Amino acid sequence: MKTPASAHTCGIVLVLLSLLAVLQTTSAQKNDIDIYSLTVDSKVSSRFAHTVVTSRVVNRGDTMQEAVFQMELPKKAFITNFSMIIDGVTYPGNIKEKDAAQEQYSAAVARGESAGLVRATGRKMEQFQVSVSVAPAAKVTFELVYEELLKRHLGVYELLLKVRPQQLVKHLQMDIHIFEPQGISFLETESTFMTSALANALTTSQNQTKAHIRFKPTVSQQQKSTEQQDTIVDGSFIVRYDVNRTLSGNSIQIENGYFVHYFAPVGLPTMPKNVIFVIDKSGSMMGKKIQQTREALIKILDDLSPKDQFNLISFSGTATQWKPSLVQASADNVKAARDYAANIPAQGGTNINDAVLTAIQLLEKANQEELLPAGSIPLIILLTDGDPTMGVTDPAKIQKNVQDAIGGQYSLFCLGFGFDVSYAFLEKLALDNGGLARRIYEDSDSALQLQDFYQEVANPLMTAVTFEYPSNSVEEVTQDNFRLLFKGSEMVVAGKLRGQSPDVLSAKVHGQQSTQNITFQTESRVAEQEEEFRSPKYIFHGFMERLWAYLTIQQLLEQMVSASETDKQVLKTQALGLSLNYSFVTPLTSMVVTKPEGQEQSQVAEKPVENENSHRNVHAGHAVFRLHSLGHRGSRLLAGASGMPPRLPKLRQPGPVAHRHFYVPPHDALDLSLPVPALADPVGDLYDDVSDLNIKETHPIDRLPDLIQAPTVILPLPGQSTDQLCVDIKHTQGPMSLFSDPDQGIEVTGQYEKNKAQFSWIQVTFRKPQLQVHASPEHVVVTQDRRNTAYKWKETLFFMGPGLLMTMNEGGLLLLRRPDRVTIGLLYWDGPGQGVRLLLQDTDRFSSHVNGTFGQFYQGVLWVPSEAADDGKRTLTVQGHNHPATREPKLNYQEGAPGTEFSCWTVTL
Template sequence: IEIYRLHVDCKVTSRFAHTVITSKIVNRANESREATFEVELPKTAFITNFSMSMDGEVYPGIIKEKAAAQNMYDTAVSQGQSAGLVKIRDRKLEQFHMSVSVAAASKVTFELTYEELLRRRLGKYELLIKVQPKQLVKHFQIDVHIFEPQGIQFLETDSTFMTNELTEALTKVQNETKAHILFKPTLDQQKKNSELDETLLNGDFVVRYDVKREATAGDIQIVNGYFVHYFAPQEMPVLPKNVIFVIDRSGSMTGRKIEQTRDALLKILQDLRPEDHFTFITFNNKVVEWKSSLLPATEENVASAEALVQTLTARGGTDISGALLAAVAVLENARELPERSVSMIILLTDGQPTSGERNVEVIQENVQKAINGKYALFCLGFGFDVSYKFLEKMALSNGGIARRIYENADAALQLQGFYQEVATPTLMQIEMQYPENSIEGLTKNNFKLFFEGSEITVSGKISNELDLLPVEIKAQSHTSNLTLKEEANVKEKEQVFQNQRYIFGNFIERLWAYLSIQQLLEEAISAQEEDQKALEAQALDLSLRYSFVTPLTSMVVTKPQQQEELANKPTEAG
């Protein structure tokens, strides 16, 4: 079985990435063989299309509601067909896997399309393409086209498998607003060495970039009556933060995990700013407060905290509830904190609650009541014994986010990386306001916090014939209350994307649908049951209308001989 052509074609238009992977395979044997198509794609992406072509026949993937797809699939499975097509691979990727029997001397073409909105983290967007052909490929090519009307500030490529020879196969052409990256290694360049037919191409191919920004109320782009508004103010004074680290030191954290936690905390302590306040609460079946109140991050206090971190050891049970309520109480009783500051609780745990209150619903309710919208709660789940659903619901109900920390060699770096993303809040209570009677389907437009290096994205549909789209942003900075105003000329904005071959049709409309689905699903996690059903119904409707494989839909692929396979979107919460 030989892959004779593999093409990754990626078009990024204003942060929205549309990737098509085409693999052409021939069976050179004189009997039928199994051909496999395996693609690793970012977890944040939604698959939108898949097809398989053999002997002049096309076998498409059809996206349906999960329940309906499951019924079709169960029928197929009862006739002895195989299992699902997509599974989580690691912290960034999931894998799509399809195999089909190919007759002697026959060919098959697989094509998979997925889309995602690139999120800005720590000042850059990252496009990740996983390269793993597992054999030498005669025609191998990656094309990345980027079009950013705001202008490209910087652009870099990075790869885990580059050699000097392979670097020669990489070309980069860019002007003010566009870039084209081409990676096209010959067979010789792909080889590990000239004797063996082993490939060097195994790993990540990454493109990172950022766009230029004017010091205004962000950037608005409009196509076919849909708009997207990006807001990422720069050079704002940093808001002081009051952080409580709530660290699990129960028995299950023993060994590697507690060591990695210590390493990460020592680095994080170094990153605190003098105007920040902080303290630690550690817990097993007992909850221990390092100090009874928050301390300013002076050199002396940081040094004394480092000494405490060095002594962290793990044993005993897990009283998550007691620890979180103790953290809230410390913030409630805090005196002399800076008037404009951001208070946050960062929980790190690797297990289920085993002592104190054990019912996760009761814990969620009590914590939400105690926090009462005043502080942000971030939950980091270490490994796979945590109830990620529980942590995610708790974080999203309290203005924070949840992350899984994977038990790898780089766990300490994952912890630090997460902290860096939330270490620099520059705005609070951000309201993005648009004319109410002329916008439909507006995505989330109120945000508790803005962190340096990230970006706020709002999208919607302009409902009536507007010539000007006025925007007003209200927010609190460290020093003042801000009001920023901007007017977008709808016709002028629509012109920007005319006759661009980089554009795949109605990309802002698809971006709007993608963002809406993600936000509806996120809202559903922390909603009451009736609301949850309504939010999921909306998300399902959009998933089907725009053909996205989301946690509510499945893609049914019918193979030759009427076999059926099912592609579902896995979620971190399982």
């Protein structure tokens, strides 16, 4: 996929989460309720997304059946409409004030009817569900509409469509239209269910400002196999994109009398921080929580800039300071802090009040002693997993104590670990003090969630940011002053143009950058902007007015959290009026879903809020990406030195592995090439037939067989079936370089554990595109633009972006492909001898500068036989260095010959 060139491109990514409908039926009904059409039409206009999900079903049975329409949508999205069409009659959803709908809601519950349709919330999404009885041969059309303003998160915008029809669909189609007047500089797609056949159903077109992605698979493309009628379309489809920006980062867009102003400046230096981490170490943090917190802290400390100052406070019943004052983030101090963080215990109660006040006192003392550098940003980051149980335990009293002590000077960010924490308490605590709250979900990637949050606030760019417009030109402007601007975020201000629109709308953005005041100026020609948004294909008209209303409601709801009771009622009245006027299902409104006479008459959709009580028994799952791997015939595969050898077609579990070895050709005139069948099948039939091995005479040996593997792999060579060469790894300390090729822009490192005879992790780093893949037994973590994404092993995934194709299959084989480059693979085996393996394809593409523990063997390799004819000794010459090789017996755990010995030429590195 090509990325248009741009003189002013920044790594912005805007994130939209929208999830395709799931129409589910019970197993008894599945053959009778047929989804014959399922479509999604998502229009993204200037960061505002309008998504319509339409599902059409028919009851092909001879009895009444229940059809259930179920879908997930983004937490920040507002449902704007839902309707059902049954036998030509439309049954709409009516949005009402929540209090007005309560009587109808309560009556429905009393009759035993279903209510509260938008219920469970996960990390990013909420679930909407409605059911209706369908007569034989009758058809029903469900249509759901929702809208969302895309928020910039760590520089990424992402459109996520979740597709789970659970049956073959005659007409299945997704259309995503994106219109960005600033210009689209980057576009990529990813899918957790894509196969080579389905990839043919995906088309993408793009010009400077518009993009269209269509996914329209036929029924045969959806089928898992010709023998099975199950659908393979089950998972996530993701679109990510970026926009062009000027250095000032200003963009004012105007449509139908409303304007929106986006601000994300490019090239500003990061301001130094004075950050204090306040870590809960109470007894409830014992086990995995404290372990993940330690892991996250260690990595976060490594990301501190030498210009930063920091300290650590751990607390249970009392608060303990790591150092008596803030210290510079020097290499020695960071190392000492990492050692301290690695040994934080978990025991005792939870005294949040004293812990946060201790952090404030540290900053106050440094401020009084003039130890806070001019232009630096003071931050307090609190992590806790429970309610206050010691010291001051009244939440309202703690909130007042903290707000009085901070006095508007510092920013407090609160992280609530799990669902036992009082999130409403933490949210108010943060919003009262210029910060924000975030829930950390208990899962295998909790440490990554902590790191991602830190990345959001790690790079402050400006403080005291204010937007200024001519008072005679605009009115009803949304929030126009902000305490902090962080790298990777974006400030958004919207408003109305007054009466007679001006010819030119001008604006100034003021702020402080380090020790100097800074002002950005911009202007936008109204007539030109109005003309820009007249394309009926790519936008829905009047969207900017709805964008303004959406943003205003969101800000009013946030202000209500920390407002006094008197002010809260005023804010509520304003937000409710806008919600009803623009038909948004918000926490202040409900949607009553009507049904045909004789069926349950009142199902009520309500907007859930991030509340501790409603989540206690809800599984907080997270986005899991699946992969499907593609291959090419004639490619070559290098399998990593850990765990069982991947007899990929069946993935059987063999016995334990005693050693790890590196196989090289056992003969001075042999070069072994391994043709690899295409991997369109989830795991190709690799190595099944030794007749596929291509032996040819060369001298000297300029290439290894593309296999690094455990001694359980035996490649019988014609006439040399007992001659094998292995390399024992003796490294036990620190990471080791496995491959490094500067010409290819790639480096592969790994941590080898001699005692366990396995790699505990392997990391692949690409220079272009900037990407890092870290594989451990827990998960695969992909880091791009300081953004971490965790993938579970043995799920399927298909990712296609500029210059990179990443796939994984159900066998756990992850492949990273780039044009005309070596293909890097990672494989995790969870049977006996579990660990991470490294795999390579197309190793003939290594340059002459490849190096590393294994990479050195891809330059000149020579065998020098001993003078004695059969003394069990040889010499292997690699890059001018001689390595003695001796014939040794090794245990073979390959399938079919477990525990038997074989002869192996062994070299020790």
